Amino acid sequence: MKLTYRGISYDYNPPQAQVGEVVAAGQYRGSGVRFRKAQKQLSQQPSLDLKYRGVAYTTGAPEPILAPVVVEPVAASAIASVDDRLRSLVINHHRNVKQREQVMLSRVAVQVGLPSQYAYQYWNPIQGKINTAVAGTYSRSHVAFS
Numbered sequence: 001m002k003l004t005y006r007g008i009s010y011d012y013n014p015p016q017a018q019v020g021e022v023v024a025a026g027q028y029r030g031s032g033v034r035f036r037k038a039q040k041q042l043s044q045q046p047s048l049d050l051k052y053r054g055v056a057y058t059t060g061a062p063e064p065i066l067a068p069v070v071v072e073p074v075a076a077s078a079i080a081s082v083d084d085r086l087r088s089l090v091i092n093h094h095r096n097v098k099q100r101e102q103v104m105l106s107r108v109a110v111q112v113g114l115p116s117q118y119a120y121q122y123w124n125p126i127q128g129k130i131n132t133a134v135a136g137t138y139s140r141s142h143v144a145f146s
Contacts, residue, residue: 003012019036026033048059080088109118 001012003010018039020039022034023037024035050057050059
């Protein structure tokens, strides 16, 4: 068979399979299928030393088996218990409440006319205690900017 690829003509003769008697027959999606046993193994294509864009490679040669990469096991990280995670969340929430109250106090001090440094003297008295009536709505929502 005469083929041309990118202006280069060459002859290609694909190997023909020599088949024997029918081993099994059946149907696949409504069509009849017959399985035949090959009389001899197909010959492999010859190995060639080729070059593509300046890079040499060989066809038909098996790829070398690389040694498996040994991954060192990573030390198991300490997983916090549910109680520890809850404690951490409560502490962070309490810290955020105190910081928010401090910011609000400094803004009010500036609006009243006091220098903002006076508001920072009141950091210790701010305990972060929240009125239970507004505790559920006190935290910042995802749309608040204050």
